[in-house]
Amino acid sequence: MQAKTKEEKKIFEWSKKLKPITKAQKDWGFKNIFKHYVYRTNAKCQCFNCGHEWNNEHPKDTMSLIGCTCPVCGQELQVRTYMKQTDRYGNKSEVIDRSWSYIEEDYMSVMSVYKDYQVIRHYHYYTSCKRGKAREWSCNEIVQDWISPKGKHTIVAHLLTSGPFGNYERWSYRDGLQIRKNSDKYSIDKLWYPRKKMIPEVDRLGIFDDGLGLSMVNKICIMLNDIRMEILYKNKQLDLLYHLVYQKEKLNSLWSSIKICIRNNYIIKDAFIWCDHMELLKSFGKDLRNEKYVCPIDLDVEHQHYNKKMEIINRRKETQRMLNEIEQYESIYEKHICKFNNLKIENKDFIIVPICSVYDFYLEGEILHHCVFNNEYFKDNHSLILSARINDTNRLETIQVNLRDFTISQSHGLCNVNSDYHDVILETIRKQLPVIRKMSRQKLSKELTT
Numbered sequence: 001m002q003a004k005t006k007e008e009k010k011i012f013e014w015s016k017k018l019k020p021i022t023k024a025q026k027d028w029g030f031k032n033i034f035k036h037y038v039y040r041t042n043a044k045c046q047c048f049n050c051g052h053e054w055n056n057e058h059p060k061d062t063m064s065l066i067g068c069t070c071p072v073c074g075q076e077l078q079v080r081t082y083m084k085q086t087d088r089y090g091n092k093s094e095v096i097d098r099s100w101s102y103i104e105e106d107y108m109s110v111m112s113v114y115k116d117y118q119v120i121r122h123y124h125y126y127t128s129c130k131r132g133k134a135r136e137w138s139c140n141e142i143v144q145d146w147i148s149p150k151g152k153h154t155i156v157a158h159l160l161t162s163g164p165f166g167n168y169e170r171w172s173y174r175d176g177l178q179i180r181k182n183s184d185k186y187s188i189d190k191l192w193y194p195r196k197k198m199i200p201e202v203d204r205l206g207i208f209d210d211g212l213g214l215s216m217v218n219k220i221c222i223m224l225n226d227i228r229m230e231i232l233y234k235n236k237q238l239d240l241l242y243h244l245v246y247q248k249e250k251l252n253s254l255w256s257s258i259k260i261c262i263r264n265n266y267i268i269k270d271a272f273i274w275c276d277h278m279e280l281l282k283s284f285g286k287d288l289r290n291e292k293y294v295c296p297i298d299l300d301v302e303h304q305h306y307n308k309k310m311e312i313i314n315r316r317k318e319t320q321r322m323l324n325e326i327e328q329y330e331s332i333y334e335k336h337i338c339k340f341n342n343l344k345i346e347n348k349d350f351i352i353v354p355i356c357s358v359y360d361f362y363l364e365g366e367i368l369h370h371c372v373f374n375n376e377y378f379k380d381n382h383s384l385i386l387s388a389r390i391n392d393t394n395r396l397e398t399i400q401v402n403l404r405d406f407t408i409s410q411s412h413g414l415c416n417v418n419s420d421y422h423d424v425i426l427e428t429i430r431k432q433l434p435v436i437r438k439m440s441r442q443k444l445s446k447e448l449t450t
């Protein structure tokens, strides 16, 4: 990507002026990134580092997983092992890896300064080891993070390409270091060179080993961009900081409550619940500047308490909404069903009656756990909805009769499953369809039609 903005052009030029990595830094990385291995058999030992081969003086010890020191290069060596499959008791066992060659790659990062910018330089290490040969390794600078004193972040990097199925990633050095789009794929935070140079703004942050799960570059930019994040960090409100990184609005709306927590040394351990709790308290009109609400001793208990309260309120609202709806449609439905009010189909085990009010639709739906009420069948003028029941509370199935062609459209029991009586119910209704047809055609008295 070409440098476009003034800032990018400046950084791209500065980037060319950076000094290359020193030999001491390079060697430190090599020594600390990679493990150094020995190839061992009963007779021989071979150093993967320098390729030297010598007689194994402790053949009986071969299978044990301890290392040794190479008599030529003086490198402490480990026996390369890998995890053998877990046995059926769940025990994992290590065995000696007898492969003749292997490759390894990893990263080292160096904190440095250029003018008033924090520059974080990342190096890619690659090594290939072959039995009997001195190991080969390389170290290339692949990414530079440039951070301004105000937290503006610019990336200069080689291109990271990925395989067609995202199955591998490879650094491409063809176009050299270029300005790159800010992307997570250039975020590297592995091994740090111990001597760090920092601009005063970064030094001031006092970044420590916090286990936050944010990369170093991310942390620096987040805090330099918003002083409130720095305040959270320095006051060890780490869970809250992590939770609010991408939620500026929440940070704005809760900041005064957060300040009260900080003042009271109240560390928010579960920011997700705490923020949710504050929203809940807000809907109850509680004072979010009062430490009694903002710093609860047992957040979980408090939160559950208010959640239950809210559930009750919501349930009441829902019931009221339903009752309103029922009332609204009751008189309309009455006009539709009055023709069938006298319909009663009896059987030795049950009776079948029309659902005679919208409220009865509600009860039918509640008792049989299906959607006859929610789907508003009471608004359908071309259907007659019947209920097969033993009594008012013991209901078997709900039946829809099509009033256009006088057929049975559907019949369902508890949770839309057919009851044991399903076939008998259908048979019984089928016999009565002429009666239903007759009833549907009767003229209504004047008072009911108006």
Ligand SMILES: [Zn+2]
Binding pocket: 047, 048, 049, 050, 051, 052, 070, 071, 072, 073, 074, 075
């Ligand atoms: Zn050696």
